[in-house]
Amino acid sequence: MSSNRDAGEGNPQLIDADLKARRSRTARRRRLTIYGLRLVFAVLWLGSWEVMTRLNWVDPFFVGQPSGIAQRLWTWITDGTALGPLWLQAAITMEEAVLGFVIGSVLGIVFGILLGRIELLAEVLSPFIRAANAIPRVVLGSLFAIMFGVVSVWGKAWTAVVLVFFVVFFNAFQGVREVDRNLVANARILGADNRRLTTEIIVPSALSWILASLHISFGLAIVGAVVGELFGATGGLGQLIYNAGHTFDVNGVFAGMFLLAVLALIAEGVISAIEKRLIKWRPSRVSGEIPI
């Protein structure tokens, strides 16, 4: 008998606890390594940027400078921007993006499920949808700016809607089409009518697809909001970036981008949390796998 086996004989719980502790130690060590490497990456990236611009290998006038960006952010936070307080600009852009995201997602989900369920509708509308998807829809932003005026948030929100809608729509549609036929047959045999079939089988089944598209589409909603602001606005981070560009303030452009990235990351976290709640029935990740 091996010595390993002898050590634990009569007390399997102890071995269990020991194994668990060892595993959580390994996981913690791994997490620390990853955070450490991320820090190293950021320092190398920003450091080389800073050094190259300090030594004038590249002109900071064109590419900006990390210290300059930080400084610009600090002035924005303490003294406010040319357009008003910084938090207000962030709030404006977020309002536009969230409105566009919610309206676009709801429309996309509703139409995706409708067309996925009604074959005739899908066949009739498919060339129009494909055509609409192929054209560069952001140019509609100029139309919306005329329609709603430069002050209103709705011009930007609708620009975000046209971007978000198609991604969510195609995913919802595909999700409905991919529903396991066995599950549908089972539900029908058990007595489900069409309404029950949609709410209890089709929608939950398509949910994984829909939620996956929501991750991408919040980024698109921000793009829509920022592009919408470029077509005319009185505030918002997009307008702030636009102004900075016009005054050759490269650090200002980067500072604005940095703020947008932070907002996008926060939103991503919120969506992930919602996703976790909505599909708790899905098998959790195998312990060996590490989430990215």
Added chain:
Amino acid sequence: MASPAIELRGVTKRFATPKGGIYTALRDLTMEVAPAEFCAVVGPTGCGKSTTLALISGLEQASAGEVRVEGSPVKGIADGIGYVFQSDAVFPWKTTLENVAAGPRYHGVAGAEARVRARDWIARVGLSGFEDRYPHQLSGGMRKRVGLAQSLINGPRILLMDEPFSALDVQTRTLMENELLALWSSTSASVVFVTHDLEEAIALADRVVLLTAGPGTVKGTFEVDLPRPRNVAEIRFQPRFAQIYEAIWNQLRDEVLVSYERQKHAAAI
């Protein structure tokens, strides 16, 4: 004699293939199942066994011929039919309790009442304590139990089973077969049990219907006059079991060879 629970008369089923051809799954099939009879359907791969069930359930319509359930022609999915699928067909986003309660709820039973009945059936299939688990947290055998309870809770007069235990390991399978017989004996349902496993068919059924290699039609019918209640694990050792097995196998062998040759041929093209 009482009128048959299930009647198929001269039934043919054709499918249009994606390449524009026509595939005949069943040709001129005629068979009957008596009320409360346990009928097994065996045949080589691709002989249209599952199609037979789809026709009886109303999931598919016959291209020619007549399908009658309890005397009336099948037009769409009727009440009183249970269907246990080959692959897992329990809903992955519902817990055991919600899965089993689905049938009554679809029939308009109030939520609380449906849950009470579901708990009763969960206990009967031996899953008490697992009410709040999701299917992915259960083993294959347990998921099959959920599927069984889900079908039986509706009190089906006709129970259709499509190779329900083929994905289980041998021990679990024998266990489930015994439990199925116990559950069935407490109901008066007519069962059509499709399988490619002759041993399973004989151990469970009152009668075995043998189909030819596709397009399927009935090659022979064999009475299984083994006494009930049966223990599936031990019945195989009875001499009578071996006799019946041999009689059916002599005919099944040819069909299996035909089917195998065809598959080889199809693969060679």
